[in-house]
Amino acid sequence: MAERALDRIDVRPAYTVEDAAAYEARFAGVPAPEMLRTLLTGELHGGIAAVSSFGTESAVLLHMVASADPATPVVFTDTLKMFPETLSYRDTLVERLGLLDVRVIQPDPALLAARDPDGIRHSYDPDGCCDLRKVEPLARGLAPFEAWISGRKGFQAGTRRALPRFEVENGRLKLNPLADWNKAALDGYFTAHDLPRHPLEAQGYLSIGCAPCTSKVKPGEDPRAGRWRGFDKVECGIHRPMEAAPPP
Numbered sequence: 534m535a536e537r538a539l540d541r542i543d544v545r546p547a548y549t550v551e552d553a554a555a556y557e558a559r560f561a562g563v564p565a566p567e568m569l570r571t572l573l574t575g576e577l578h579g580g581i582a583a584v585s586s587f588g589t590e591s592a593v594l595l596h597m598v599a600s601a602d603p604a605t606p607v608v609f610t611d612t613l614k615m616f617p618e619t620l621s622y623r624d625t626l627v628e629r630l631g632l633l634d635v636r637v638i639q640p641d642p643a644l645l646a647a648r649d650p651d652g653i654r655h656s657y658d659p660d661g662c663c664d665l666r667k668v669e670p671l672a673r674g675l676a677p678f679e680a681w682i683s684g685r686k687g688f689q690a691g692t693r694r695a696l697p698r699f700e701v702e703n704g705r706l707k708l709n710p711l712a713d714w715n716k717a718a719l720d721g722y723f724t725a726h727d728l729p730r731h732p733l734e735a736q737g738y739l740s741i742g743c744a745p746c747t748s749k750v751k752p753g754e755d756p757r758a759g760r761w762r763g764f765d766k767v768e769c770g771i772h773r774p775m776e777a778a779p780p781p
Contacts, residue, residue: 552706553706566601577706582680583598583607584609585609586609586619587731588741590686596630603632604633610666612667612670613640613645614746619731629728640665640666680706681707686709688756716756736749739756740759746760746761747759
């Protein structure tokens with residue numbers, strides 16, 4: 534009698550740091566638009582989403598995504614604390630770029646009622662507020678996907694300067710196509726493609742998150758210096774420390 538094959542549950546992560554390193558080598562020197570076109574219409578098609586805050590620089594990445602495949606899902610976390618100008622800018626970009634699958638994710642009403650009933654948690658516990666209004670909703674938004682695209686740039690803050698183009702978080706592949714772009718390159722792309730600017734940028738808001746936790750950036754400061762001013766906080770919690778790639 535033949536031995537019965539045992540059923541096994543595959544619990545391996547979808548991607549490993551070795552996979553990220555392989556992608557990093559494969560696309561070294563390949564321009565971001567070409568890289569995205571190859572992956573969004575090829576092996577990652579159907580399993581990847583772009584995440585956008587629809588902030589001051591978001592139009593660049595969204596234009597690249599839309600140019601490659603406008604049906605690529607775009608996840609936007611509406612914290613219910615956004616600037617009205619950001620929501621308006623989102624609608625402008627969606628129409629202008631022809632994005633076909635923008636998914637708006639909001640905080641869980643039950644969690645808000647339990648943990649931030651007065652809507653002021655940001656004033657005394659910004660980490661807890663971000664976890665409630667950004668991290669948890671985004672986790673839900675990304676649940677169907679094995680890979681996602683981030684708009685992070687290395688020049689934005691000291692904590693991002695070693696940013697790779699590919700990394701892995703909790704088994705999910707994360708792409709940072711603009712990791713090595715600087716402000717001049719971004720501005721040049723805006724001009725070349727006649728992209729609209731976020732209406733608050735001209736007022737000195739260089740990095741825009743939730744309205745209560747965003748302030749104008751002073752001359753000489755990092756672009757993200759206006760986020761959570763007065764708190765020892767530089768990230769919302771969506772972006773975790775990078776998992777180290779294996780040594781060569």
